[in-house]
Amino acid sequence: MSHEPPGTTILENHASDAIILQPTPTADPNEPLNWSKWRKHTNLFIVCFFTLMAFTANCVSTVFWTPQNQELGWTLDQQNNGYALSVAGLGLGCPLMIPFAEKFGKRPVYLVSSAIALACAAWMAKMTTVGELYGSSLLQGMATSVTETIIQMTVADLYFVHQRGTCNGIYMVVVDVGNFLIMVPAGYITMSLGWRWVYGIIAVITGAQFLSTLLFFEETKYTAGTETLVGVGEDEEDRPEENLSNKDAKDIVRNLESPSTESVIMDFSDSASSRNAYQYQKNPLSKRLALVTYTPGSWREFGRKMYTPFITLFAYPxxxxxxxxxxxxxxxxxxxxxxxxSAFAEPPYSFSSAALGNINIAPFIGMALGSVYGGWFNDKTIIWLSRRNGGQYEPEMRLYGLIPANLTLTIGLFLFGLPIAHGVHWMVPTLGFAIIMFGFGSSGAIVLTYLLDSYKNIVADAFIGVIVVRNVFGMIMVFDQTPWIEKVGLQNVYITVGCISLVPLALTVPLIYHGKHLRRKSEARYLRESTRR
Incomplete structure (x- = not known):
């Protein structure tokens, strides 16, 4: 295979139709790519657990805005501002906390973030002033912001190219549950026990999540070349490429590129008669669960990581x-x-907190289906497209599925906003909400995986920039939405945003055809940034 830009890989052996593992793991059992399935899935479950609690804590308040208003006298504008500050915190936390994850490991950052999230949930259960609402919302957002970037770093550490779409689909389902499905029990708890109990229960479950992280989440940071060798098998010095000690290597076909760039396919078995040329020492549990995993390097580079994401944001199209x-x-x-x-709590709908919670069942279903489409189905699609391309995978193959995903966002916005403006039966805008969230779940899983496949080695910097922009957009909208609606009306607002939503669709088609060229142009910078510590 001739020289290709970052992201382009051989994903399937044309002769045997075997999936080739990319990236190619070493023989070290301590490398996360070589971990057993249960270790990988345990780590993914824990970070998804934190993600669930993060989105629950940041989104659940919209169910009980009316009871809060009745008890504390907060206005809709003030509650909107509190929600906007939580979104702002999601954007501010990443640039501050992710450099620590790269320097000291993901475990300490997860633990600190979980502890702060727990404290904020307990604080919210007792708050009585608008100042407390603003402060706790901002701090909660900052603490939970790490989930959106570290989970991508964790997926990149643990899973191969053809598995990442499915993992991001699972991530989007978890986001879906935290955003929507959790609102259903929250509405009923508010009606029966009061809104403060919702935050109290969140605090208890977040405490359980903190303990699971402390006891079971293993550090996934791994640097090739730092593995520990404890011996060389006798009479096997001429076979250093075999990895026979790792049980997870059984029946796996791997692609190793020789100096001549021809693909070499190997089948690793777990036979007792075979022995490893290099025998690696598996890290003890104390090291795998260490509170800090320090990466040596320049502190100047550590400081540089605070602003590098914003350079990355504009340097890579x-x-x-x-x-x-x-x-x-x-x-x-x-x-x-x-x-x-706001709209469903007022006439002609006049929904209670429980009914407002039930509204979220429809977007939950829509986003769950979208996550399957953008995750598992997208993974299957790229394997099929790679086979048609002689086994060669291009990250842009994922973007074909983005076209219908973006179209559903536009359709959903019109079907959601316009019926509400005219007081149409609640089932119509609820269907529109479900279509919006189908587009959200599918397009989210696709673009996250596309970026991860294109620039794996700078995933932290890339995703920090993405998350900051994402939350700036959301914060501006939440701050301005109420006065905008009051000025021009709900119908005109949703007509405008429905038209604006076509912008990503207009950008998708050119990127399908020119994305590889853009990756090639950015290769020199990418390789330079990949070696920084």
């Missing part, structure tokens, strides 16, 4: 595209969520 796509997605989600909280 693909990162810019994903930021715009993701930013628009959160904007429509924030608009729809706050519209439901």
């Amino acid at each position: 693909i990162v810019t595209f994903v930021a715009i796509q993701y930013g628009f997605m959160l904007t429509w989600l924030a608009m729809a969520a706050t519209t439901v909280a």
Whole structure:
């Protein structure tokens, strides 16, 4: 295979139709790519658990805005501002906390973030002033912001190219549950016990999540070349490429590129008669669960990591595209969520907190289906497209599925906003909300995986920039939505945003055809940034 830009890989052996693992793991059992399935899935479950609690804590308040208003006298504008500050915190936290994850490991950052999230949930259960609402919302957003970037770093550490779409689909389902499905029990708890109990229960479950992280989440940071060798098998010095000690290597076909760039396919078995040329020492549990995993390097580079994401955001057109796509997605989600909280609580709908919670069942179903389409189905699609391309995978193959995903966002916005403006039966805008969230779940999983496949080695910097832009878009919309609606009316607002939502679709088609060229142009910078510590 001739020289190709970052992201382009051989995903399937043309002769045998075998999937080739990309990236190619070493023989070290401590490398996360070589972990057993249960270890990988345990780590993914824990970070998804934190993600669930993060989105629950940041979104659940919209169900009980009316009871809060009745008890504390907060206005809709003040509650909107509190929601906007939580979104702002999601954007501010990443640039501050992710450099620590790269320097000291993901475990300490997860633990600190979980502890702060727990404290904020307990604080929210007792708050009585608008100042407390603003302060706790901002801090909660900052604490939970790490989930959106670290989970992508964790997926990149643990899973291969053909598995990442499915993992991001699972991530989007978890976001879906935290955004929508959790609102159903929250509404009933508010009606029966009061809104403060909702935050109290969140605090208890977040405490359980903190303990699971402390006891079971393993550090996934791994640097090739730092593995520990404890011996060389006798009479096997001429076979250093075999990895026979790792049980997870059984029946796996791997692609190793020789100096002549020809693909070499190997089948690793777990036979007792075979022995490893290099015998690696598996890290003890104390090291795998260490509170800190320090990465040596320049502190100047550590400081540079605070602003590098913003350079990355504009230096890589693909990162810019994903930021715009993701930013628009959160904007429509924030608009729809706050519209439901305000419009459905007033005539002609006059929904109770429980009924407002039930409204979220429809967007949950829509986003769950979208996550399957943008995750598992997208993974299957790229394997099929790679086979048609002689086994060669291009990240842009994922973008074909983005076209219908973006179209559903536009259709959903019109079907959601216009019926509410005219007081149409609640089932019509609820269907529109479900279609919006199908587009959100599918396009989110696709673009996240596309960026991860294109620039794996700078995933932290790239995703920080994306998350900052995403949350700036959402914060601006939430702050301005109420006065905008008061000035021009709900119908005109949703007609405008429905038209604007076509922008990502207009950018998708050119990127399908020119994305590889953009990756090639950015290769020198990408390789330079990949080696920084």
